[in-house]
Amino acid sequence: MLQISKMKSLLFIPPKHLPFHQNPNFKKPTIFFSQISRHTHSSGPANPLPRPLSAMNGVIDGRDFTIEDRSSTAAAAAAAAPPFGEIHVIVGPMFAGKTTALLRRIQAESVSGRRVAMIKSNKDTRYGLDSVVTHDGVKMPCWALNDLSIFKAKMGPEAYDKIDVIGIDEAQFFKDLYEFCCNAADQDGKTVIVAGLDGDYLRRSFGSVLDIIPLADSVTKLTARCELCGKRAFFTLRKTNETQTELIGGSDVYMPVCRKHYVNGQVVIETTRNVLESGKAHCNSALEAATVV
Ligand SMILES: Nc1ncnc2c1ncn2[C@@H]1O[C@H](COP(=O)(O)OP(=O)(O)O)[C@@H](O)[C@H]1O
Numbered sequence: 110m111l112q113i114s115k116m117k118s119l120l121f122i123p124p125k126h127l128p129f130h131q132n133p134n135f136k137k138p139t140i141f142f143s144q145i146s147r148h149t150h151s152s153g154p155a156n157p158l159p160r161p162l163s164a165m166n167g168v169i170d171g172r173d174f175t176i177e178d179r180s181s182t183a184a185a186a187a188a189a190a191p192p193f194g195e196i197h198v199i200v201g202p203m204f205a206g207k208t209t210a211l212l213r214r215i216q217a218e219s220v221s222g223r224r225v226a227m228i229k230s231n232k233d234t235r236y237g238l239d240s241v242v243t244h245d246g247v248k249m250p251c252w253a254l255n256d257l258s259i260f261k262a263k264m265g266p267e268a269y270d271k272i273d274v275i276g277i278d279e280a281q282f283f284k285d286l287y288e289f290c291c292n293a294a295d296q297d298g299k300t301v302i303v304a305g306l307d308g309d310y311l312r313r314s315f316g317s318v319l320d321i322i323p324l325a326d327s328v329t330k331l332t333a334r335c336e337l338c339g340k341r342a343f344f345t346l347r348k349t350n351e352t353q354t355e356l357i358g359g360s361d362v363y364m365p366v367c368r369k370h371y372v373n374g375q376v377v378i379e380t381t382r383n384v385l386e387s388g389k390a391h392c393n394s395a396l397e398a399a400t401v402v
């Protein structure tokens with residue numbers, strides 16, 4: 110298998126990027142404020158850590174107020190906070206080149222001196238657990254996790270603070286994708302590049318991939334080639350009869366198809382399934398009749 114050239118693991122520790130709450134100059138404001146300027150998402154992080162705002166808004170006795178805190182403490186804290194991050198999402202059917210695009214972007218970040226880490230779901234056992242692997246065999250070492258929430262602890266907080274870019278492959282399998290991406294980009298200043306299926310074999314939203322679209326700086330939908338006519342493929346057809354949403358597999362189970370061949374293919378699969386089931390039912394009733402006699 111081809112392997113992306115061993116990436117230089119650059120230790121990039123920007124001293125000024127110490128999280129504000131670890132900055133010795135930062136002192137908590139003595140007055141309590143209701144940070145009405147920060148809206149919380151229903152499914153987003155509950156009460157995210159307040160960022161050191163140089164201005165705070167509040168309400169006292171029904172009257173709005175804003176206090177400008179020009180003290181050096183607030184300015185130092187604001188300067189010490191990590192920069193805001195980014196979220197980039199890559200979606201499409203299977204074989205569209207999502208993992209290839211993710212690895213290319215991660216490699217480009219690494220070559221430009223940023224420190225990177227790659228995560229994939231440990232549900233994806235097709236090519237082993239220690240690497241992200243494209244359908245062409247291009248590999249990159251990764252952390253294979255069940256949940257994204259344990260990444261910081263697994264990596265160690267100090268090491269986590271030092272990385273700049275986090276790649277996530279097979280994002281459709283992570284239930285905590287939204288919260289992780291939101292926190293990593295909004296609070297920790299990370300650039301998060303996410304690759305995953307937008308739709309499952311029934312063309313329904315898969316996992317939380319579509320939930321992070323409102324959080325994203327960019328969204329890229331890739332296409333494959335329809336296996337039946339060679340036109341652009343936007344969907345993934347499951348060739349087998351299983352009906353559970355999560356079914357790990359490659360070209361043995363799935364094929365990318367255009368709209369026409371998805372619709373035709375689904376009709377063929379459903380008709381076949383019905384014939385098989387009615388045949389089974391017919392056999393069962395014939396068997397029952399035989400056993401009754
Ligand atoms: N029908 C197809 N259309 C496009 N690429 C395909 C097809 N079948 C196999 N491939 C191969 O799959 C590669 C993409 O692999 P990968 O990046 O892992 O895709 P994804 O992560 O989107 O499933 C392509 O470069 C191509 O060589």
Ligand SMILES: Cc1cn([C@H]2C[C@H](O)[C@@H](COP(=O)(O)O)O2)c(=O)[nH]c1=O
Nearest residue numbers: 202203204309310345354355356357358
């Ligand atoms: C459509 C579909 C796919 N899966 C699984 C099959 C594969 O293991 C991955 C997708 O891999 P890729 O990197 O995009 O090639 O997801 C599934 O579990 N359910 C589905 O409906």
Ligand SMILES: [Zn+2]
Nearest residue numbers: 335338367370
């Ligand atoms: Zn087609």
